[in-house]
Structures are given as structure tokens and as C-alpha cells.
Amino acid sequence: MSVASFKDYSKRFAESPAAVVSLAVSIVFVFCAVSAPLLAPTDPYDLTQLQLSDALKPTGSKRMLPGEEARANIRVAAAQATVQPASPSKTQLSFTAAPCGENCLSVGIEPADAKLASLQIRNLPQGATIEGAKKHPIQPWWTIDNPQHSVAKITSSNPLPASFTLLAIAKSLDQETDFVFLFGTDNFGRDMLSAILYGIRISVFVGLVAAGVAMVIGTLLGLLSAWRGGVTDAIIMRAVDFMLGLPALLVGLAILAILGNGVSKVVLAIIIVQWSYYARTARSFALSELGKEYVEAARCLRLSPARIMLRHVLPNCMPQIIVLFTLNIAAAISLESSLSFLGVGLPLTRPSLGMLIASGYEFIFSHKYWISIYPGVVLLVMIVAMNLLGDRLRDLNNPRLDR
Template sequence: MNARIAAFFREFSESRIALVSLGITLFFVACTVLAPFISPINPYDLRSIRLSDARLPPGTQQVEPVPELSIPLAARDGKARAEGVTPAGDPIVLQLVPDSDGRLALEIDARNMVVTEIRLRGLPIDASVQGARKHPIRSEWTLANPASTLHIETGPQIPANLQFSVLIKGESEGTGMTFLLGTDGYGRDMLSAIIYGIRISMIVGAAGALGAMAIGTFLGLIAAWFGGRVDSFIMRLVDFQLSIPSLMVGLLVLTMLGKGVDRIILAIILIQWTYFARTTRSVALAELRKDYVDAARCLRFSALRINLLHILPNCLPPLLVILTISIAGAITLEASLSFLGVGLPLTQPSLGMLIANGYEYMFSNMHWIAIYPGLVLLVMIVAINVVGDRLRDMFNPQLKR
């Protein structure tokens, strides 16, 4: 057995393109198995996703937003003092003193805190803040990268009683997380979403193709063994199934049953079982005419034993080739259905769903949201198809003559 396996891989490796494609396919399989361990974050965990991180370009570092600190001031004759505590626990002191007629000076003592923005809210309508931008509607003035002292113009005279709030925002700190491939419109890390998208696409493709192989092989063996009306009924059912476009069948199934991984797998099985049934029937009909089947019948073996232990092993080589190609077809079908919005929900991003989410940003210079998942899907499908073509060539006896 080991010698046969070694000879098989030796023959397979004669094609370097097929060998590279096999390595790429195994890499995607590893991503499927190890996704929770190699993914930077879990895109399914809504607690790890922030809308403030949406649409960030590749290579951007994630920053931790600093909460805004609000300190009220109640001045009498232009004098007031208030204290607060920064998010880091350091004290911050505000001192308001008259500077001249109708002018106040607000001194800010923020230790160990880099103030990036200050907003003054609640000042009189006729007041103004030097160097600040006033809100068009509200009584609010905003000053970016302020100095330690702000100058407030209150008019000809300083009001005897003045109350307003000072909102202070500090410098954001990095979390140590870098979005290597950027983020999508929901703030999810594209690299993590792609890894989990590979996982979903591979699981859906493999499960759907294996399910279709099991059902199609079973019906193909039944059609070949019984023949007659049973064979005619199954083959007419196959012809009817093949006359309907695959995408139409998938849309019909998912429209009736709803979104979900299990529904997509069911749709793939209903679409692809016909290919396995036809292939199994044609190979089984050829095997039924051979002497070893007649010998098994003379030994009074049961029909189940003859089909499973004698005929089915001889049907496996072409079925394995079709299985490999069907996996790529199933991945393409799932991506198409998800792109159309009937596949998986937004909380379970597959490659097709990621491409659909990034399509609306294609003309907004945010190409990474759709391009990277599309390239991964393209490489995956091409690699699996090349492996399937190589297996087809190896199992074709006419090419070995």
C-alpha cells in the first residue's frame, strides 16, 4: 500500500503546476482547520468589532478611542476653578480668570495627557473663543490641538454669573493591532474575515460535494443494477435536473428555506448529485458485464455486497476526479449565491459575501474590500481545478498508452 501511495504521488508530482496547486489547496485546507488559531480576531464576535474602524486602508494600526472628559465650570465675576480626572487617573485642573475687559483666560493643566481637542459648550451666544470653530446651530466652540491657555471673548463686560462645560479629548492610543489588509465597511479585519471566509467556503464546498457524491453514487448504482423502469426513471430525473440552470435551483431552494450554511449545502447537493449519478451508472454498467460480477452472482452474494465491495471500488477513480472539480464548483456556487444576497447572513462572512460587501466601495478608492477576497477566491478555485485536471489525466488510461 505504501509503495502504491508513493508511486501515486511520484506520478502526480511530474506536473509542477499541479504540485504547486496541491500545495495551495492544502494551505487553504489548513486555514479551514486552524482559522480560530491563526486569525487575528474573530469576525463573528460582535464585541471585537467597532464601527470606528470601518474602511481603514491596509497597514493601518488600530487605536483605542479615549473617552471624552466633561468638566463643568461655574464662574462668578469671571473666576472659577474645577478639577477632573483623566482616563489614566491623572488630575486635570481648569482655572478661569479675567484677562481684560470682556475677556477671560482659561488655563488648562493636564498632566501626562496630550489634549487633542477641546469643546466649550454653553457659552453666551455673543461670546467667541479665539482660534475656535463655532457650531452652526448649537452654542459650542471646538478647538483642535489647543494651547494650554484659551481666550474667551464675552462682550463689553464679563457676566457676573457664567456657566459652561469644557469637553476635553485626549490622544488615542494604539492597541497593537495592525490591519494588514485593511477593514471592511463594518469595521471587520479583512485578513480575519478572509480566513474565516475560506473556512466557510471550503466546508460548504466539501460537505456539499461529498453529500452529492453519496446520493448520486447510490442512485447511479441502483439505476445500473435494476435497469428497466428504475433506470429510466432515475435518468429522466437527471435529465430534468440538468435542464434547469444551477443558479436557478440554488435561488429557488434558498428562497424557500432561507439563509444558512445547511441550506446552501442542501442546495449544492440538489444541484450536483446528477453528475455523480450519471458517471456511476455508466461505469457500473460496464462493470456489470465483467466476469468477476458473474462469479460473485454464482457465489450467491447479495446485491448490496456486490455493489459495495465489487462494483463501487471500480467506480471510485472517476468519481474522485468529479468530486475534486465539484468542490470548486460548489465554492463558486456558494460565492455566487452569497454575492446575490441569498446565501449566508452578514454575521457569517464567506468569500462571496465579502466580495458583495466590497462591491459598493469599488468606485470609492476602497478597492481592498472587494479585491482581496476576490483574489483569494480566484486562486482557490483555480488551484482545486488544476488538481482535479491532474487527477483526471492520471486516471485516464488512454493517456498512458
């Protein structure tokens, strides 16, 4: 295509505002697919970043860091208290203990301004109580929920034993961070914005690869059928008729039921479904081109059949094949999402758009709409944009439809 014809083609393409918008939207989706690791706030594949406390949070919620837990054995002997830390890991919380009078012991937390969810004291001597605490119905455990002053005061109506050992457990409140879940989280605690960006990446990858490989295979078979004719043409076309007579979703389900789920299996299933469209299109346009004078001239020059078909006939068929390729990208994305929604496409560890919609379906009636709605809207916009783009390209390549 020359520069002048390309400019004219672009001008005619720009006459449709819907086509221009769909092209821009498609470019944005491709950019998001390529740059997903850079654009996504988190990595939804990294299981170490997930925490169940973030599960099912609505849009605009902030990430909460889980509170710390500190343990210490408090040894009381000869009116003196000794604290021995027993926490499994390092924490910022530490215990203090000191007598506060006759038959009284004070257990506190440092820093003093620490916000605690609970303060529990175990193994209290018989007759001892803790002010403002609740006793376990069976075990000698006393717990203060949301203590205001981070101090537990142990008192007893009877004299305390000369020596005894307490176990103190303190749990701090969850801490709010500056990270905001713009699209909420799913039931695994994954950031929905990050999962959607990675889902776009998978959908675009599957659509481009599957439709591209199907285009190559189908186009070559269509050219072969048009050139050879006879038995070869009959066999290929009957295979095309057979494939076109089967529902695409049913074929995909049958293939994945045999091969199992996974990205490569989904791509293979889409290729098997879509190659027949390219084969029929390539054959029909190749047959119309084979009767033209330039093909007769190439035959007179004793050019090889492969060169005639690939260097002369194929370029004249490519505009229509590219239009079909654009439309089939959207069809491939839709088929992959349908298979993933039904649970036979991609595994749970690969958050495709269809899988995200399926994982949120069970929560949509409990008003947790964001898990399914946002991926569904993104998938809808992607498919509509690519379909509008393909329709405009088809109109430009058909003078009867171009307005």
C-alpha cells in the same frame, strides 16, 4: 491500494509540476480553513470589536483607538473655581480651572501633554469670549479646534458675574496602535485578512460537505439504478437528465428563494444540483463492472445485492468518483460564491468570499479596490488549484489521457 502501487501512483502524479503545486495550494487552503480562528488577527463575527472609524482603510493602515471625551461642570463663585467631573465614564483627562487676572478665567486639561481634538466651553456669561475659539452661531458655545496648549483662556470686557457655572467638554485625538490592517478594511471596519481567512473556512466547509453528501446520495442512486435496471433505472436516469438540463445557478437561486439564505440552505441547494453527476458516473462504471467475472462469482456464492454492490463493485468505481468529487468541490465553492455575490447565499454576518466580493463591488470604482480584489484573487487561486488537482487525478485514472 498496495504500498508499491501507491508509490508508483505518487511518482506519476509528481511528474506534473502544476499538479504538485495545486496539491500544495489546496492543502494550504484546508489548513487555513481549519486554523482560521488561530490565524486570523481579529474575529470578524465579534461586533464589539468593530468600529466605524476603521471602515474603508487601505492596505497597511494602522488601527486607531477612538479618542476619549471628558466633561466637567466648573462652578465659579467668590473668585474661586470648583471643578465637578461630569463624564459618563472614567477617562484619563481631567479639568483644572483658576482665575488668571481681572475678568479672566483659565480652563486647562491634565495631563498637560494630552493631544486634544477640541476643547469646548458652554454657558459663558454675556460678553465673555475665549481666545482662539469659534462661537456657535446660535448657542453660547465656544470651541477651540486642535488646541496647542490644552488651555482655554476666558476673558470679558465686562465684569464677570459673582457666580456662574460653565460646562467644559474635551475630546482627545484618536490614538494610533501597533495593529496593522495588512489587507485593509471593508465598509464595516472588518479586517480584510481575518474576513478572508474566515471566508476560506466557510467556502471549504461548504465545498467539502456539499460535494461529500452529494457524492454519497448520487453514488448510491447510481448503483441502485445499475443493479435494478428496468423501471427503477429509467426513473432515476430521467431525473438525472432533468437536473443536468437545468443551469446550476438557476436551480440554486430557485431553491434559496424558497428556503431563504443560510449555510445549511446553501449546502442543500448544492447537493440538489450536484447529485446527478455522481449518479450518472456511478451507474456507467457499475454497469461495466457488473459484467465481469468477479461479480458472477459473488452471485454464485449467493451474496446479497447490497454486499456485491458496496463491497465488490463500489471499490472499483471509487477512483473515478473521487476524481469527480475533487472537481465538484471547486464547482461547489464557485456556486456558493456566486449565490452569495447575488445576495441569496449567506447572510451579511457570515463573510464568505462571495459576500466579501459583493460588499466591495460598490466601492471598487472609488479606488477602494482591496475589498473586492483580495477575496477575488483568493477565490480564483482556490478554484484553479482544485480544478488542476482534479484534472491530474482524472488523467492518472484514464490511461488514454495519462502522458
